Amino acid sequence: MSDNSATQPASPGMAIDDEVIIGLEIHCQLDTRTKLFCGCSTDYRDDPPNTHVCPICLGLPGSLPRVNLKAVEFSLRVGKALNCGIAHEAEFARKNYFYPDLNKGFQITQYDKPIAVKGYLDIEGEDGEKRVRITRVHMEEDPGRLVHKGGADRPKYTLVDYNRAGIPLIEIVTEPDLRSPKEARRFLNKLRATLEYLGVFDSEKEGSLRVDANISIQPKGWFEREGKGKADRGRVEVKNISSYKGVEKALTFEITRQKNLIRRGQKLETATRHFVETRGVTTSSRSKEMEQDYRYFPEPDLRPLRVCDWAAEIMLPELPDARRARFMEQYCCSPIHARTLTGELKLAEFYEKVADIDTALAATWLADTLLGELNYRDMSIVVVPPEQFRELLELLKEGSVTDKTGVEVLRVLLDQLKETGSCEGPRACVDRLGLRVITATPTLAGEDPVVKAAKEAIAEQPQAVADYLAGRKEALNFLVGQVMKKTRGCAKPGDVNTVLANLLEEG
């Protein structure tokens, strides 16, 4: 097997001509200062329950909603960025259902007149560039937050906090164009990047994104043939996914579950399931939800939105695709680096703050090294001070540290950041740890640290020396490793190679 990464082998239970069909409904909190229909602050996350509420978002009798202009503007930006048509007339509607997180017994949303429809977002799909169609974008209010209490020993009840109630949301609905959990994740990453570039969304805020996923496994080509027609196999809606990683996990779990059912010859019913993040599984939810009749009707307390002309005037900032193209053009980034670096607004901005030192060096160290180290520590780019990273890049560029010690320094600094929120300067760190690069002198003089270490290694490893001299050149790599260890990585690998080779030849 030469290549097992590009194409997934058909998994057991799934006929070779089956395919996975995924559509997403994504709820994002818009990053406005106030709620959608009242002036309460949206900055509620660290505050006690029910302290960011007023008669309106508490649904007190007699209160009336008022539309936040900024939320409309943000929604228009999203609609435009997703290449949607902006409605001639959009309208808020009431979605009627009874649940304690709903302060009014209905949610104000948009139903048959959403603010934007029929768009698309291009992503990197399994087989190259892929266009994912957007069905609609609509505005709605977030419900409150519920905490379930009680247990076996005492009656269960629910605690309700309305601080979140009324936070503006946009719901973005895709056509079922995604074909794998990986594509779904890529779509979400691209969407997140787009929303952040637009300045309407802050993914760092907990719970700011929630996803419902529709997923089914159908005979290959079924969707293209039948579209939304009735399938033999039911479609499952997985609700309640609240993290990016969760989406891929939930979908992967659900695909395996559905495949197993198909393999056992069981019928797949259309159903709603809930994703339990902590356990990484989806569980059946009661069928009552399927029978919901939301009795939508136009919200009589609000007037329509006629914002087509306004939308036309709104200028969009540079979006990820444009920035990616510019990075390749302006900084000569490789396509992969350009995609990675522009995949997050803050990363792209970070890159542009350090690129002047050496565009290629900065791209490699940012996209390949720093990101990996951050992920490993579950840290975000925002905590890294660009000036410190610049200093590290300077050290690397001037050859004061090797790649290996550069990584070591980076790790020390990131650990300090994670621990204390700040870190020492890279130069100071290098000196403190004695990690400055050691340059071998060509004379092979005994006082040269590289030569000294090489001689020690030769003395300590007669077997490797014998192997090398017997013509097994790979034995040299072993000796290089020994020297690197002795010099704590401060020696340049090239130097070590030359020194060792010369010493052995002389030997």
Add this chain to the structure above:
Amino acid sequence: MASVTFAPDDRYNAFITTLSEAETGPGRLSGIPVAVKDNISTRGIPTTCASRILAGYIPPYDAHVVTLLKREGAAIVGKTNMDEFGMGTTTENSAFGPTLNPADPTRVPGGSSGGSAAAVASGMVRMALGTDTGGSIRCPAAFCGIVGLKPTYGRVSRYGLIAYANSLEQIGPMARSVEDISLLMEVLTTHDSRDSTTISCPYRHTPDPSVRGLKIGVPEEFFGEGVDPRVAAVVWEAVTRLEQQGAEIVTCRMPSMSFALAAYYVTCTSEASSNLARFDGVRYGPQADTRRPWHESFQDQRREGFGAEVRRRIMLGTFALSSGYYGKYYAKAQAARQQVRNDFVRLFRTVDVIAGPTMPTVAFRLGEKTDPLSMYLSDILTVPANLAGVPAISVPCGTSEGLPVGLQVIGQWFRDEKVIDVAAAYEQGASL
């Protein structure tokens, strides 16, 4: 702070809550006792909508109109009885018992603002606020023999009015004289951006009782089937008197009247079914039983908290909006509503105002109307103004069987001044 002492002999059960000491201050309404219907939120004063489901609820804020009344120095002396959530035509559907009609205590005062009407008619207060969703100011004004105005939709802020049917209702003034109606309108029309359905259109007007050259349209349908001929005769006489004062009377037709009432009831019950979903006993009102599952608790809450008429209307509205019936009921009602508007647009091309009876009959006997549909039918003459959003006033125009009869004058959008002028003309003409 000055205060007004209020210790009324409330023999008609006009009030749900009274304040023995009401604050007053300087302003155009300084020292004047004003009663406020109990579906209008008052900070610190219980606001019940005459429903058990709001027992114990004390709003933490004032409705916009209450702020305006206070700003002008009015003494808010009490909260008046009403049909629960405004759903009724008699003020019998109240958790606090019926209000009696001061003109004849064996009769209903009309509704749903019956408490406000009785408080004004009996002299307990000089003026009051009512709310009018399908005639709820004009009907009790007519039955009790006072003046009541439903302003143009969007002229008075509904902020703080506990919604029954948002797209239809307005807060409006009730008083014994047109002059006081005019005074209250000056206070109530200060714009409030918190109600997105309002526009800024302040009322600054002194009633002009001259109707010379005014064209008054009289739709045949307002004197048709179901209208008591004795009431019709009294109203015709009133119209004739306006003619004698120089107005021109033009008979006309309003074909949309045939389905206006159905459109009204579908719309108001639909909106109500949604508006009244918030009373779940979690945030206010009688506490939900947290030992029971949510839906069971919620059902108990609503069964025990709402009266029969409210539950009936919630169910009707739920049905009218439900999947499979929305098109037949709600959507059709909106189309019908548009035709009512169109009728008014057409009529107002040739006439300045439209006149007719406010109610098809005089006040009913207490307990007389038990069948819901026949009760609904009595709103036939008042609902068109709500469906179209136009202003309409009821002014006393005589008696039938010794009971007050109201003349209804309907005007063009945001020409509340004109219907007030016509009412003033009738009032002054009648007193000559």
Add this chain to the structure above:
Amino acid sequence: MIEEKDIEHIAMLADIGITKEELPEFTGQFNEILDYFDILDQVEETGASEHELANVFREDEIEPSLPQDEVLANTRDAEDGFFRAPRVM
């Protein structure tokens, strides 16, 4: 023609809690009222007219929220700043 089982269904949709004893009366009244509503079948749909008023907005400016004690003042069932509600799970 609406039957008692339909009324039960609507009551369930509306979460209104109808008792068995109430069913016959509600059903009868419903039918009478819905018969009257049938007149709407005659209405021709001419296409919804547009509201004259549109685009009513407020600026994204923070206004004070209510103090927590006022928020919870109308419930006797608060716990650690939360409202208490019946269980939903």
